[in-house]
Amino acid sequence: MGESKSRGELAEIRTTLAALASAGGSSKAETAVTAKRDVFKKIINYITIGIDMSSLFMQVMTCAVSSGEDVVLKKMLYLYITSYAQHNPDLTLLTINLLTKDCKDQDPTIRGLALRSLCQLRLANLIEYIMSPIQQGLRDAHPYVRRTAVMGVLKVYHLDESGVRNAGMLSTLQDMLTEDKDAQVVANCMSVLQQAGAGQSLRTRSLVIPLLNRIKDFSEWAQCQVLEAVSGYQPTSEQEVFDIMNVLDDRLLHSNSAVVMATVKLFLHLTLSMPPTHQQVLERVKDPLQTLVSRDQYETAYAVLAHFLLIAQRAPILFSQIYTTFYCRQNEPSYIKSLKLDILAAIADETNAFDIATELTEYVNDIDEQLARDAVKAVGRIAIEVQDVGGIVERLLGFLETGRDFVTAEAIIQLKDLLRRYPAIAEASLSSVSNITPEDIVEPEARAAFIWILGEYGQSIQDAPYLLEPLAEGFAEEAVPVRLALLAAVTKLFFRRPPECQKLLGSVLAAASSDTNQDVHDRALLYYRLLQHSVREAERVAGSPLPAISHFSEEQSSELRDRIFDEFNTLAVILRAPSVTFIKEAPSAFEEEEPAAPVASTGPTSAAPAVDEGSALLSMDEQEEAFIDTSISNGSSPAQKGMPQAANAPAAAPVSALDDLLGLSSALEAPTPAPTQPAGLVLEPRPSLTPALFQGKWGALQPAQRFTLPLPPSALAAIEANGHQAFLQAATSMGIATMASGGKAPVFRFYMYAKPQAKAEFLLVETIVDKGAASATVTVKSEDTSSVAAFADLYRSCLSGLARTETLGSALSSGWRLNT
Template structure:
């Protein structure tokens, strides 16, 4: 701090002392100006802790509420970092807690509980006990939240002081709705915290909060609460499990008018209650969909763009679960000119989702208009939407014509998107090849610059090149630019397309195939190199063998891979009315708790599982790694013997000059698939230093060679020991779950005593953790709960991943086990089942 600021603070301190005990006319306004200046200095980061005594003196001698508020803000800002100064505030704040003005009493109590100094906890207990019985509801409101602050500061003192029973009395009996709402919020946090830690007198407190008596008490008064409080109570009601069907209808009738509320959060929270209560009643659940349709569509039309996006995200989730829900209301999802791009994009997804036989023509017509949109992103998305509808088998005839008309627009990005979609369309509907290829043949490859579109065009030229007269020559001109092609995907497609076309038009593609194989084996990308080498090896084995692998009989693709599994959608549905729906991810993926590093010491209770996250998610269908990194092997590429003259040879194998590994020259007869007559190369043949065909043979270890070694029986399963407290982060779990196959699936049954414990799933998590099996995620609602566990081998050589689905109504437990070491699956399953059955 410079000398100028120090001088200002000295003057400010003297002024505060001057007006400290003054009650003269105008002194209150002067104190306000001084206090404002102190708060402004504090806001910009200047240390004004030296004015602590003067601030207390200045506000202690006045009953002005504005001065009190500024003083309380100052005290709370500096008390946590300086416990000695905080001690000076106790008498001042305790005195204000007994003030005649209830606003001052409430503000003083809030400030007293916000000091966050453990040494001062004993001074909070008396004012809190008094405030809970205060006649003014504002003071009781502050007391409810003050108990929660006390719990986070000193849980033992909170429990010993009988504050939790006091909160329960406020919840059940207090006439003021805001006091009840704060009591609900405080109790919910306390019960969740103790359930997570697995200790404390209120570890099963959530069961009381979700009891029929409490839920009915809150719902009967829901109209009296603020919108914020209504959302909290509705979220609590969504977790309630009715014991009788009549309760479901009672709650729905009670909340019927909440669907017409002006606040969107209340409407969505009520929708969640209706959907979750009727999950086990299929007919009623369908009627609920019909009932919630009108309120949600109204929110889209009348709300802000941000609100429309949030509601559309929830509608999209509902449509994926019940596709016919909004089929007749598709016009609500037409894009308006004033809609921002993010809303338009989501509306296009909705139009794709609601398309069926009855509305496909109208939807595709509307989407075709969007293809001319000046917004490039929306134009692309509209073309993709048309293609997605075509893949859903709705009126394919008209949609194909629409897609092909997009090529006439002569727009680069529209042409690129159309080519990719036509490729997918031909994979599913080969019968449309004649119409599509006739148009695709007129597309110039020089006008296609985007890599996915270029790869799609090359694929079609290879797959249907017999119907395109210029296909070999188009591919030849593309091969000319091999060195400039940056995408390995396009180079792989070129390899495959030329190889396929060779079997259909051999004379025209003979030299082209030889050239492409040579370029491929010399390519720096390992995938391209390996595929070219594979094709070369297959051609050595003969025409029939090569054709079966490279150019097999076409089969229509009935189903394309979903971007998200139904299991993941179910998990997101469990978190309805949260950000999980907007992000389209279970909450654990963007709220994952930080895991301790392997080998690091942990202060946690060993019985407490690390990384327990509610909600869960689909580990197998999220962003997984594409696979293990390939080892970079510098394989010696084949070299040509006479440069360009090599391509004039009639035999495709002649492009790989140099004798094969067996020392015999390849045949140069008219048969383009003639191979050497020598013996096959052994698996352990040495590498050829010349880099010719022999070098290629050696790289694969002798393609076609026979191994004389006999298969060895698997070793016996060793004894298994687990790490007591395994550590694994959520991202690694997700990746491993997607990569590993299911090692074993088992079914078990739960005893009635065990099912009774499952009313609190945390009990199972603690039990499994005590058996060295930790929980990564858990979620679900009665009667179905889902858990993901993991364990680690004691020598840290691998992990075991487990999915457990428990149905409390049937008393069954279904388990899938995946392991990095397959031979340890059986002993682990035995250990796991023993732990599960002892629960």
């Protein structure tokens, strides 16, 4: 019903257009033009809602041509043409003569509109017809036509870069930068040159000085472009720097925040090599930035505050006297308040820390939970950075008694960091910690911090072992960070209070050794084997007090802040990270192209790594256990050292004296089950396939199975390290050979193959590891699909096992160094 109605309306419009085209020269021409406008409006409306009107092309063209020089009809005609240009290139070719003719019209509006429409066709086969009108437009007497022509250069540049360069259009634009009298034309020239990769040519004295002298003639957006271009200019002398700043000083008072921020960036970058002047510039820009923050435009205020924070981190002393400016107001949104707290923590020093901490303490009682958390964090950072200021630590300890769970949790986390920086304050702080019970802390991070304090300072907290006992009883229900912290704390406390922690350590080791998380399991095995090898060495490794630290990994380094400062007035400042961390570069043509088939590598990864024939038949866990026993015992048998025996030992190891002391059984010694080949699938240990045959099969076969597997950071590190050797060796041990591997971070490609025993067909595998997405995309092909599902399960276990292999290997290497 709807289609027949549309066809009827289309036929009606076609009839109307034909009638109006024939009436173009009649005495009622004005009435006909009005009627044509109404029909054209109806056509444009239909295009807007997605109805295809391309079948009316000839009637529309005929009707518009007979309408003379009516500008309104011309605009609608050009819109119609550009709407169907890319979808109907053959019909578009018929409009070239009309558009080219209109580019020479006496009316500059029609000339500009026609030229803009001509450039918007975006058809590579029409480039030759567009070049000449653009060059004429660049020399046009009217500024509107020149503006349109300049932007047309960029549109054609994206279609035919070499053609634009050979025609000398970019050189023409550079000449227009200083010769053209219209400011908007100059601004368009700058924009096109920058996007065409010729922005370096704008940083010359011959261009910078004229642009600065006429900067007031530009629009606000164009002023920002000029200032951005000048910020990359290197003045030849200090006097030239002062001249530039004198010319632009009034831009700091501009009503537009973008102009002010661009000017601030220019001033800061020009004076980087002039420290005294740079300090004066920082003083000078404080007032303009404060003015922008005081406005009620919160989005703008947030961007300015982010830049304030960056500057304050570089020179906190300059802002220490205006700290009250950054106090929170009741009506401000939470994201503004959070950023202000970061600034207050950054500018706190001996002169204002107490006042700032007093203000932050008021925020801790706020109804907004996030603000209260941020306030506690800010007080903690001030206590860490500003040493020996009375009352700061006491305020932080007072937060433990507020009765609000999230405040207590944040205070415990900050106290842990404070003790890491200043161990000397432990005596005055631990009495408050001893009044807390594990039931008072719910959040995993805070529980882990509380456990760390008990383990590190347990000799001074009388009830420390007994506070840890209920946590040990519910070991399996705790989060992974809590389990790891509990394992470390109990082990450390065992060396300081052995009688009270003997059974506690045994129960924690037993629970951790059977934990499903590989990190917890491996840490338990490491501590157990250290204790069996040498109690003294185990105490040195796991029981020694931690040294005080001067820098936390979460803090930004000065080098990172310098990189962000280089990108001042960009999104990098707001995100607090260099742009390379959140902007993906366009992939190269090689990376974009999907290879039809892999080509064998000529490097060391072209063939599978050499593995001992006997060890190739062992599972990964069995190889690890063999390595453990060999490296730690240093030539002695597991029985001689009292260590757990390998998984293929005929009998379990006897219960040792250490097991008896800690109340453990030999269950701790059993290794974690290794991934095995699925039932019914037996792969040849050393398959052989030529590169040519692999390539031919890969190109001819369709994917039999494809899946994406998320990978943890440790697995990604294992894949990337040492030329992918860990991954390739793991695959080889399972009977999966490597044909080719390589790629460039963050994307790596692997082409592998395997051959089930008693079968003639190979299984071919492509693996694409994307570090950015933390995943691996696997494609399996084979002429015989009966083994594909089982093989896919085996391959998943190979990838999943990399995380555990890398973690365990790191722990074992530490134990080996200890033994030597």
